Amino acid sequence: MTYIHLTTDELVLIESYYYQNKKGTYIAKQLKRAKQTIYTVYKAFDEGLAALNYYKRYKNNKKNCGRCPISLSDNETEYIKKKVVQGWTIDIIIGHAKFTISCSLSALYRLFKQGLFDLTVLPMKGKRKANGYKEKRDKQAFKRTIHQRHKDYQLFNNELCHLEGDTIVGKDHKIAVITLVERLSKVNITLKPIGRRAIDIENSLNNWFKKFPCYLFKSITFDCGKEFSNWKSISNLNDIDSYFADPGTPSQRVLNEHSSSLLRKDGLPKQMDCNKVEESFIQSIASKRNNIPNKSLNYKTPLEVFLSYVICHLYLGARTI
Numbered sequence: 001m002t003y004i005h006l007t008t009d010e011l012v013l014i015e016s017y018y019y020q021n022k023k024g025t026y027i028a029k030q031l032k033r034a035k036q037t038i039y040t041v042y043k044a045f046d047e048g049l050a051a052l053n054y055y056k057r058y059k060n061n062k063k064n065c066g067r068c069p070i071s072l073s074d075n076e077t078e079y080i081k082k083k084v085v086q087g088w089t090i091d092i093i094i095g096h097a098k099f100t101i102s103c104s105l106s107a108l109y110r111l112f113k114q115g116l117f118d119l120t121v122l123p124m125k126g127k128r129k130a131n132g133y134k135e136k137r138d139k140q141a142f143k144r145t146i147h148q149r150h151k152d153y154q155l156f157n158n159e160l161c162h163l164e165g166d167t168i169v170g171k172d173h174k175i176a177v178i179t180l181v182e183r184l185s186k187v188n189i190t191l192k193p194i195g196r197r198a199i200d201i202e203n204s205l206n207n208w209f210k211k212f213p214c215y216l217f218k219s220i221t222f223d224c225g226k227e228f229s230n231w232k233s234i235s236n237l238n239d240i241d242s243y244f245a246d247p248g249t250p251s252q253r254v255l256n257e258h259s260s261s262l263l264r265k266d267g268l269p270k271q272m273d274c275n276k277v278e279e280s281f282i283q284s285i286a287s288k289r290n291n292i293p294n295k296s297l298n299y300k301t302p303l304e305v306f307l308s309y310v311i312c313h314l315y316l317g318a319r320t321i
Contacts (some may be wrong), residue, residue: 105161170274185305192279
């Protein structure tokens with residue numbers, strides 16, 4: 001219940017009752033106030049204050065109430081601005097132990113909302129589709145559904161080197177960029193095929209998989225795009241299981257969808273003509289994202305987590321030969 005402070009009219013009335021030697025209980029009933037409130041004012045009158053002086057003291061004390069203003073040093077402000085431009089989120093800036101910020105996570109969010117920092121550079125929020133949305137397109141044509149994945153890999157949620165894959169299309173839908181993300185380390189991979197056909201996607205993936213030891217990657221989960229229709233030859237050549245999400249359910253590949261949105265934000269917008277940029281530029285965008293600490297990785301970078309697993313895998317493989 002909200003407490004309403006005494007008004008100046010009430011203070012004047014209490015003062016007149018005070019000089020009439022009325023009891024606080026009587027005044028409390030007349031004004032429908034708590035007895036303690038009346039006796040607090042009476043005590044001030046006993047000290048020699050008048051109603052107006054008591055009200056001025058109350059207003060002055062009220063200025064000291066509430067949250068103290070947040071103040072950051074120049075070094076902290078410059079550090080936050082620098083990291084936000086590099087793609088760091090607010091929780092990573094606060095949680096990263098290498099530089100201490102003298103405010104809490106919620107306090108820093110308030111500073112962004114107050115305009116001290118650029119709010120537009122933060123990752124966007126929102127839903128692509130409303131709750132209860134039902135897919136109206138045709139049923140899935142591929143047979144290797146995502147529902148078989150947990151049956152084949154019972155430790156799927158705790159194993160590294162399970163990939164999610166998709167493509168992001170540039171200007172006029174002339175060419176697509178392949179995006180892969182490893183589920184546990186969250187490391188991003190971007191590849192530029194020579195076209196959007198299934199054979200182009202297949203060749204690009206095969207060339208990339210050749211750079212890694214056999215059996216390193218266990219599975220890859222695609223969406224239902226036609227560009228992945230050569231999945232059988234990809235699986236057979238690289239000894240990797242391929243699965244497909246249900247049509248119209250990006251939530252089954254939420255990590256890949258989120259990573260693709262960040263890559264678009266970092267330098268691969270929909271209006272970009274990917275034919276005019278080199279593959280090194282496309283890979284540099286993924287490299288930037290891979291070197292940003294992640295809260296879910298205990299503030300390690302995705303690249304650190306992934307490379308530690310690869311090195312361990314190579315070491316164990318060398319000992320078994």
